[in-house]
Structures are given as C-alpha cells and as structure tokens.
Amino acid sequence: MPERKSIRELIKWGKEYLSSKRISSPQVVAELIAENITGKSRPYLYFDDDVYLDEKKKALFEKNIRRCARKVPLAYVICEQYFMGYRFFVRPGVFIPRPQTEILVEKSLQFLQKLNKTHPEKIIVVDIGTGCGNIAVTIAKEIKNAFIYAVDISSLALEVAKYNAKYHRVSSQIKFLAGDLFSPLSNIPIQGKIDLIVSNPPYVEREKMRYLPEEVKKEPDFALDGGKEGLSFYQRIIPASTRWLRGKGVLMLEIGYNQAEKVLNMIRREKEFANSPCLFYDLEGNARVISVAKK
Ligand SMILES: C[S@@+](CC[C@H](N)C(=O)[O-])C[C@H]1O[C@@H](n2cnc3c(N)ncnc32)[C@H](O)[C@@H]1O
Structure with a gap:
C-alpha cells in the first residue's frame, strides 16, 4: 500500500x-x-x-x-452485528445473528403484543440458545413487562449476551443461565407458567457441516451442528416444552429451510399441543418459523 x-x-x-x-x-x-x-x-x-x-x-x-x-466474517472483524435495528456486540466463538431470525422475533413480538392486551401482568419468556442475546434483548426492549430467562451452553456466549443486555439497558429484565436446554431452569418455579418459549437452535445436518461457506465455518460448531439430520435439538425441545408452558403458552422455533415437515410431525406427536401449528415463510418462500400453542 x-x-x-x-x-x-x-x-x-x-x-x-x-x-x-x-x-x-x-x-x-x-x-x-x-x-x-x-x-x-x-x-x-x-x-x-x-x-x-x-x-x-x-x-x-x-x-x-x-x-x-x-474469510473471517465481517461481524467478527468489526465486533458488531445489527439485528432488528439494534446493535449487538459479537466476537469469535459466538454465533452471529442472521437476518432470517428477525422473522422469529417479529412473530414472537406479535404474539406478545397481542397477549399484553388480555394479560397485562408480567410475561414470562424463555430463550433457548441465546447466543449474543439478540432475541432476548430485542424482546426486553420491545415488551417492557416481559421477563426473559435466556439459556446457553456456552459461557462465552453468555458473557457477550450480558454485555449486550447492559448496553441496551435491559439487564433487569433478563436472567442469563448456563446449561443444557431447560436444565438450568429446574430450580426456578416457572414450570407450567411460561408464556413463550423461543429458540433458534443449531439445525445444520452433520454431513453438511463441512460444505458450509468458509465464513460460516469460522463460527462455533456447537452453535450450528444439529446432529445427524439437523433435528436433534427439536427432538429434545418439543417434547420438553409442554411441561414448561402454561395453557395456551406458545413454542416458537426457527427451522432450516427444508425441515418444516419433519418438525411438524414431531409437534403433532405431542398431544398437549393444539392441532394447528403455524408456519411463517422467508422471502424465498421457505418455511423458517413454526409456532404452536399448548392446549
Ligand atoms: C444458532 S445459535 C442461535 C443464537 C441466537 N439465539 C440467534 O438466534 O442468533 C444456537 C445457540 O445455541 C447454543 N447451544 C448449543 N447447544 C446448546 C444446548 N445444549 N443448550 C443450550 N444452548 C445451546 C449455542 O451456544 C448457540 O449460541
């Protein structure tokens, strides 16, 4: 130069x-x-x-x-990523928020805003696999009476998520918990009381991990790898969630572009869910979010 x-x-x-x-x-x-x-x-x-x-x-x-x-992702180089118009700090070792996850959050916010009209007391939300906290922080910013339990297996992700919550001044609305899926909630008396469980879990098929773009391979495997068919987190989250949701509480999941049918079948097997799961689509016409209410 x-x-x-x-x-x-x-x-x-x-x-x-x-x-x-x-x-x-x-x-x-x-x-x-x-x-x-x-x-x-x-x-x-x-x-x-x-x-x-x-x-x-x-x-x-x-x-x-x-x-x-x-091919280091730009978000890692500049240590930030915008999500739903909010700025989030990210760093290597932590999943970078994606634009398609805004569909999951928009649908979650719509549900919570509607709920607020009939149920204006405190709303309880659980975010499984919070990463840098983008979903939990956005919900806290937008829904002032929501309290969010945000779980992640990665202590580094939780450190970053706590920083983001502080930066956006919503730390008092979020409790960050380290551990596997629902297990860190076991000592908290919220079983059967949760209004919304939201999750964007790892969902890449194991076989496809090595064909991911170089930039994506720089992100942690444990944030992407969804097991043999990419469905292992849904297989665990779907049956467990009925125990945690209140009646009419909602489970909202992001899914891979080709996973709708299989995830719908898992939901249909759970008799405690209502019979009408909803699919929401991205601009390319792929179903990317499934939501279902407990009976
Ligand atoms: C696809 S990322 C989603 C991050 C963020 N919620 C988002 O949507 O941008 C999946 C997250 O799940 C976390 N995770 C992986 N296995 C987990 C487990 N067994 N229990 C809780 N979190 C887990 C990863 O650390 C990662 O942060």
Whole structure:
C-alpha cells in the first residue's frame, strides 16, 4: 500500500484487494471497516477526502481488510452485528445473528403484543440458545413487562449476551443461565407458567457441516451442528416444552429451510399441543418459523 493515503484512497485499495480475493460486496465491506475504525458514518468518509488516518489506524484498516480477505466474517472483524435495528456486540466463538431470525422475533413480538392486551401482568419468556442475546434483548426492549430467562451452553456466549443486555439497558429484565436446554431452569418455579418459549437452535445436518461457506465455518460448531439430520435439538425441545408452558403458552422455533415437515410431525406427536401449528415463510418462500400453542 502506498505511504500516505486518504480514507477514500484506503477504501479504494481495500475494495480492490477484497475483490481480487473474490469477497462479495467488497465496496460495502471496505466502507464498513473504515466506518468502524474512524467512527464516521459512510457519507462523511467521502466528504472528508483530505482526512488521513494515523499510522496505527491505517495499519488496523489494512489488517482488518486482510482478515476479511481470509474469510473471517465481517461481524467478527468489526465486533458488531445489527439485528432488528439494534446493535449487538459479537466476537469469535459466538454465533452471529442472521437476518432470517428477525422473522422469529417479529412473530414472537406479535404474539406478545397481542397477549399484553388480555394479560397485562408480567410475561414470562424463555430463550433457548441465546447466543449474543439478540432475541432476548430485542424482546426486553420491545415488551417492557416481559421477563426473559435466556439459556446457553456456552459461557462465552453468555458473557457477550450480558454485555449486550447492559448496553441496551435491559439487564433487569433478563436472567442469563448456563446449561443444557431447560436444565438450568429446574430450580426456578416457572414450570407450567411460561408464556413463550423461543429458540433458534443449531439445525445444520452433520454431513453438511463441512460444505458450509468458509465464513460460516469460522463460527462455533456447537452453535450450528444439529446432529445427524439437523433435528436433534427439536427432538429434545418439543417434547420438553409442554411441561414448561402454561395453557395456551406458545413454542416458537426457527427451522432450516427444508425441515418444516419433519418438525411438524414431531409437534403433532405431542398431544398437549393444539392441532394447528403455524408456519411463517422467508422471502424465498421457505418455511423458517413454526409456532404452536399448548392446549
Ligand atoms: C444458532 S445459535 C442461535 C443464537 C441466537 N439465539 C440467534 O438466534 O442468533 C444456537 C445457540 O445455541 C447454543 N447451544 C448449543 N447447544 C446448546 C444446548 N445444549 N443448550 C443450550 N444452548 C445451546 C449455542 O451456544 C448457540 O449460541
């Protein structure tokens, strides 16, 4: 890279370098890295064409571009990901929130807002596999009388989730618990009292793990690997949830694009669920969320 360069020139170099390594949207990636380092929003990066980074920041810009070129996810490089319009801190070792999970949260919020009209007391929610806390924090921000128990097996994820809850000032509405699925709830007297169980569990088929894009392979296996058929978490969550939900409480699950039929069959086997599970679709027409109420 030539010696002295303006932000604009640095972005141009970054874009060309990323493009030569076949990274998609190289311009946007270079701009987001510049935004992250300078603290300036994108339009200002272009107005200030005579602004130069000091040596340290210039080296960081170059390092971050090279990390993206090696297929480290951008969210890990800039340590953040937006979800439902909120900013979440993420770091390597923790799952990066995906746009499709916004469907799960939108449907959860719709259910909770409706519930609020008839049931304005405290609402109890459980988020299984909370990751960086994106689902729990968004629900807490949007539903002020919700209290959320957010469980994860990874202590690193919980550390990040606690940070995000603090950042968004909702720590008093969320209890973070370490452990396997429902087991950390066993000492809390909420059995049969939960209004909503929400989960985006790992659901990638084991066989497909090695064909995932390089960027996705940089995320932790335990956040993606759903066992042989990708269904092992649904096989455990679905039967266990009826014990925890109150009557008319809802289970809301994100599913893989081709898993609807199999997950529906698991739900139909549980006689305590109502007969009418609902499917919600992404823009490509794939069912990505299943919701079902307890009788
Ligand atoms: C697909 S990520 C979802 C993260 C976040 N909820 C989201 O939607 O963006 C699945 C999460 O489940 C957690 N997890 C994996 N196995 C678990 C288990 N047995 N019990 C609880 N959490 C688990 C992982 O650590 C990971 O954070």
